[in-house]
Structure formats: structure tokens, C-alpha cells
Amino acid sequence: MLEVRGLRKVYGGHGRTVEAVRDLTFELKAGELACLVGPSGCGKTTLLKCIAGLLAPTSGEVSVHGQRVAGPPADMAVVFQEYGRSLYPWMTVGANVELPLKEKRLVRARRRQLVTDSLAAVGLHDVENAYPWQLSGGMQQRVAIARALAYEPQVLLMDEPFAAVDAQTRADLEDLVRSVWQRFGITLLFVTHDIDEAVYLGERVIVLSASPTVVQHQVTVDLPTERDQLATRSLARFAELRAEIYQQIHQAKAASTADRLAAEALA
Amino acid sequence: MSGPTSVSTGRASPVTLSQPAALQSGTAAHQRRRHLPLGLFGLIGLLLVLELVPRIGLVSPAYLSPTSEIVKTLAGEVGRPSFWIAVWDTVRSWAIGLIIAVIAGTVVGLILGSVGFLRRLTSSLIEFLRPIPSVSLVPLAVLLYGNDIRSKLLLIVYAAFWQVLIQVMYGAHDVDPVAADTARSFRLGRLALLRHVTWPTVLPYFMTGVRLAASVALILAVTGELVIGAPGLGKEIAIAQSSAAIPLVYAYVVTTGLLGVLVNLGARAVERRVLSWHPSVRGEVAA
Numbered sequence: 001m002l003e004v005r006g007l008r009k010v011y012g013g014h015g016r017t018v019e020a021v022r023d024l025t026f027e028l029k030a031g032e033l034a035c036l037v038g039p040s041g042c043g044k045t046t047l048l049k050c051i052a053g054l055l056a057p058t059s060g061e062v063s064v065h066g067q068r069v070a071g072p073p074a075d076m077a078v079v080f081q082e083y084g085r086s087l088y089p090w091m092t093v094g095a096n097v098e099l100p101l102k103e104k105r106l107v108r109a110r111r112r113q114l115v116t117d118s119l120a121a122v123g124l125h126d127v128e129n130a131y132p133w134q135l136s137g138g139m140q141q142r143v144a145i146a147r148a149l150a151y152e153p154q155v156l157l158m159d160e161p162f163a164a165v166d167a168q169t170r171a172d173l174e175d176l177v178r179s180v181w182q183r184f185g186i187t188l189l190f191v192t193h194d195i196d197e198a199v200y201l202g203e204r205v206i207v208l209s210a211s212p213t214v215v216q217h218q219v220t221v222d223l224p225t226e227r228d229q230l231a232t233r234s235l236a237r238f239a240e241l242r243a244e245i246y247q248q249i250h251q252a253k254a255a256s257t258a259d260r261l262a263a264e265a266l267a
Numbered sequence: 268m269s270g271p272t273s274v275s276t277g278r279a280s281p282v283t284l285s286q287p288a289a290l291q292s293g294t295a296a297h298q299r300r301r302h303l304p305l306g307l308f309g310l311i312g313l314l315l316v317l318e319l320v321p322r323i324g325l326v327s328p329a330y331l332s333p334t335s336e337i338v339k340t341l342a343g344e345v346g347r348p349s350f351w352i353a354v355w356d357t358v359r360s361w362a363i364g365l366i367i368a369v370i371a372g373t374v375v376g377l378i379l380g381s382v383g384f385l386r387r388l389t390s391s392l393i394e395f396l397r398p399i400p401s402v403s404l405v406p407l408a409v410l411l412y413g414n415d416i417r418s419k420l421l422l423i424v425y426a427a428f429w430q431v432l433i434q435v436m437y438g439a440h441d442v443d444p445v446a447a448d449t450a451r452s453f454r455l456g457r458l459a460l461l462r463h464v465t466w467p468t469v470l471p472y473f474m475t476g477v478r479l480a481a482s483v484a485l486i487l488a489v490t491g492e493l494v495i496g497a498p499g500l501g502k503e504i505a506i507a508q509s510s511a512a513i514p515l516v517y518a519y520v521v522t523t524g525l526l527g528v529l530v531n532l533g534a535r536a537v538e539r540r541v542l543s544w545h546p547s548v549r550g551e552v553a554a
Contacts (some may be wrong), residue, residue: 054451054452072454074454078452080448082445086445088446088467089546090467099455100453103453131549133549
């Protein structure tokens with residue numbers, strides 16, 4: 001469904017090149033929910049932008065449904081971390097959700113229905129005529145999710161969407177993502193730096209190495225499908241998975257430090 | 268004039284989730300009520316001083332007319348059609364010049380602001396042309412158009428154009444990368460991007476540019492009339508001066524000042540309406 005093969009991204013210019021992503025290969029099956037975790041600064045956002053078709057990879061390729069991604073694909077939506085900048089303050093909540101649908105040239109009645117349904121799906125009622133900045137951070141991110149859902153994508157990318165909200169809101173939003181994923185049957189790639197979040201949300205966790213980035217490890221999350229903030233997080237298996245991923249990330253960091261020291265010793 | 272921006276845009280939040288909108292407008296209105304008398308006091312003080320200074324002989328009444336006399340002369344002028352014709356001449360050239368400058372400045376600004384290559388190509392040219400005072404183009408204007416309205420328009424457009432251009436250019440360059448990425452990820456076309464993302468981003472800059480341009484255009488309209496002798500309030504000032512009708516000179520000066528105040532108030536009112544969503548107008552709500 002979503003394939004990333006040999007993806008490499010080098011930022012160049014001004015006499016200095018930075019290899020953000022070295023060699024990434026992984027695959028998501030249709031309807032799967034996978035989480036990408038990695039140490040901070042490991043090129044998660046670069047990877048996500050390449051997948052979303054917002055950034056051209058230096059080499060390698062991304063394909064959706066076997067179609068190579070050369071620009072933003074029609075059946076993909078992205079939820080960004082910075083909801084305050086991703087939602088347009090000059091439009092009401094309803095207009096924000098509706099804008100991509102207008103571009104899709106859907107008829108008015110269908111647009112209205114999608115806006116109402118998707119806002120209801122994320123638990124928002126009676127906010128269509130409010131402006132995003134009149135809502136709390138958590139509600140704004142719900143609007144951003146609603147906008148993505150109304151677009152009726154088959155693939156949904158989320159780039160650390162809950163990094164800027166408080167813990168309680170975050171737990172609610174995590175459950176929202178699970179329920180939306182189950183209800184809409186979409187393929188979901190969720191990028192985060194939070195190991196707990198990755199284990200709680202994902203069916204599979206892809207662990208990235210430090211920059212230059214490769215896939216370090218993959219873990220299948222064999223927890224029950226119905227997750228509960230309290231019960232799931234207190235399972236012994238949850239703790240084991242969490243420890244396993246933590247160890248992998250720790251190793252990734254240590255390896256990159258060793259690499260750097262070795263390189264410096266050689267220089 | 269520098270009162271606090273009010274939030275009274277009539278766009279009350281339809282939901283009960285944020286009281287701040289109502290709260291903010293309340294405090295703003297309250298502050299305004301407290302500031303207004305103080306501002307008026309300053310104006311009244313100035314008028315009193317201007318009344319007294321010639322009366323007690325500090326400055327000869329031959330140069331400075333007392334306030335009461337200026338008001339009396341102005342009241343007399345207001346009843347004459349020639350006064351309104353002069354006002355109309357000034358306002359008309361101001362409006363035409365401003366419209367031309369705003370349209371040209373916006374179009375050029377949008378293009379230069381969104382195409383990095385063109386911006387770099389023209390930046391030194393703009394920095395060279397922009398500081399040239401419009402008044403120094405008077406000889407050129409007279410040579411081209413005599414004391415026709417077009418002379419005035421040349422000066423007005425040249426001065427006002429840069430105000431709009433610079434603001435719009437900065438605005439178009441200031442589009443938030445996340446907002447742009449969002450638009451691209453939902454496959455918005457070029458035109459939709461311009462209409463729904465770039466233009467709203469530019470709007471606050473545009474409004475500032477138009478407000479500055481409106482004031483500058485008025486200055487240049489009066490200057491053009493005064494120096495070139497094109498019909499309007501400036502020309503009336505020159506005529507009154509040459510016939511030593513000092514109170515009349517001041518009456519016309521006051522008229523141009525009042526026009527300036529009206530222009531500014533109008534621009535601010537439009538700004539508040541159009542930018543009701545913008546942090547500078549809405550009053551920041553904690554996100």
C-alpha cells in the first residue's frame with residue numbers, strides 16, 4: 001500500500017551537505033497503523049515530507065498503491081504538529097475543513113455533509129462558525145484531524161501531532177486517533193518521539209536510527225486491539241515493548257556518538 | 268488617534284467556548300472612554316494657545332490668526348460653492364492617484380514577493396528609486412502635463428506606490444511554510460493558494476500600506492496644487508497667501524488637516540473590519 005524504498009535525502013547548498021536520511025526501506029499494509037519513532041533530530045519530518053510528496057528525495061522512491069509519489073498524492077492527507085499555523089486563522093472552522101473539498105470540486109451538499117460528519121467524528125459540535133483561535137489547542141488539533149478526514153484519504157500521515165498539547169488532552173486525542181483509524185479503515189503513519197505513545201497507538205513500531213537515518217528495528221505490537229489508557233498501559237507486555245524500543249533508541253544514539261567520535265579521531 | 272484597537276467587530280463567537288472575545292471588547296471600550304477626554308484636552312489646549320499667542324502679541328496677527336478668526340473664516344467658506352469645488356478637486360485626485368498606486372503596488376508586490384529571483388533582481392533598483400522625494404519630480408510633471416490633474420497624479424502615484432509595494436512584497440514573502448505545506452498537501456492550485464493563503468497573509472501588510480499611502484497621497488495632492496498650481500485646496504492656499512488673506516490661509520490649512528484625519532479614521536475602520544481575525548485586532552486569545 002505505502003512503500004518506501006531506499007529513500008535518501010541530502011540537503012545541499014552553501015558548500016555544506018547534510019545527509020538527513022541515508023537509506024530507508026519499509027512498507028505499510030492497507031489499513032495498518034504504524035508508528036515511527038526515533039531520537040530527536042533523526043530526520044522524521046524530512047521523511048514525512050518526502051512521503052507526502054512535499055519534498056523530492058535525493059534518491060530512492062515512495063509509492064502509494066504502486067504509484068510513484070512525485071507530488072502530493074490525491075488520496076493522502078497530512079496532519080501537522082503546528083495546528084496553529086496549519087489551520088487558517090482567517091477562516092472559520094467550517095471553512096477550514098471545507099476548503100480542500102472545494103478544490104476537489106465536490107458539490108455543495110456533499111461538502112456540507114462531509115464537514116458536519118468529520119467534525120462530529122472528532123467529537124466537535126457547534127464549532128463550525130467559530131474561528132480556530134477561539135478554540136483550545138486540543139480542539140484545534142481535532143479540527144485539523146477533521147479536515148484530514150473530510151478529505152477522505154486512504155493514507156493519513158501525522159507528524160508529531162500531539163507534541164504541543166497537555167498530557168490529559170493528549171491521552172484523549174490518542175484514543176481519538178485509534179477510534180478514527182478503526183472506523184474509517186485508513187492506512188495511518190504516525191510519527192512521534194514518544195515511545196509510550198508509539199506503543200499505545202501502533203500495531204507496529206518502526207524505530208529509526210539517529211541521523212543519518214536508517215530503519216534500526218521494527219516491533220510488532222501484540223497488544224489487544226481495544227486499547228485503554230489505564231488497562232493497556234499497565235499490561236506487562238506494554239512495559240516489555242516499551243523497554244525493547246527504549247533500548248533500541250538508546251543503542252541508536254550510542255552508535256551515532258561512537259561513529260562521531262571515531263570520525264573525529266580519524267580527522 | 269493612537270487609541271487602543273477595539274475588537275467591536277460584531278462577529279461574536281457563536282459558541283460559548285471563549286468568553287475572551289466579549290471580555291476583550293469590553294476592556295477596550297473602557298480604555299477608550301478613559302483616553303478620549305485626555306486626547307481632547309490636548310487639542311483644546313492647542314486651540315487655546317493658538318488663540319492667545321496672537322492676541323497677547325507674542326506673534327503678530329499678520330502671520331498667525333487667532334483660532335476664533337480661523338473658525339469664523341472657515342464657517343464663511345463652507346457656505347460657498349468654490350470651497351467645495353476645491354475640496355472635490357483635491358479629494359478626486361487623491362482618490363484616483365491612490366487607487367492607481369494601490370493596484371499597481373499590489374500587483375507588482377505580489378509578483379516580486381512570491382518570486383525570489385525577481386525580488387533579488389529588483390531589490391537594488393527599488394532601494395534606489397524609493398527614496399527619491401516625489402516633490403523633486405515636479406519639474407518633470409510640469410514638463411509633461413503642465414498644471415493639469417495628471418501632473419498631480421504623477422506625484423501622488425509615485426509617492427504612494429512605494430508604500431503599498433514594500434508592504435505587499437514583505438507580506439507575500441511572509442507566507443507561513445506550514446500553511447503553504449498544508450495547502451500543497453491538499454493539492455490546492457496556484458490560484459486557490461493565492462486566494463486562500465497568500466492574499467489573507469498579505470492583507471494586514473496591505474492594509475498598513477494603504478493607510479500609509481492614503482496619507483502620503485493627500486500630502487502630495489496638496490503639495491502638487493500648491494507648487495504646480497493645479498486646482499484644489501493647495502492652490503486656494505497659494506491664492507489666499509498671495510492676496511494676504513491670512514485667516515483664509517489657515518482656514519484652508521485646517522481643512523486639509525481635517526481631510527487627513529478623515530482619511531486616517533476611515534482607513535482604520537476598514538482595517539478593523541477586514542482584519543477581525545488578525546491577532547492585532549482580535550486581541551490574543553491564549554491558545
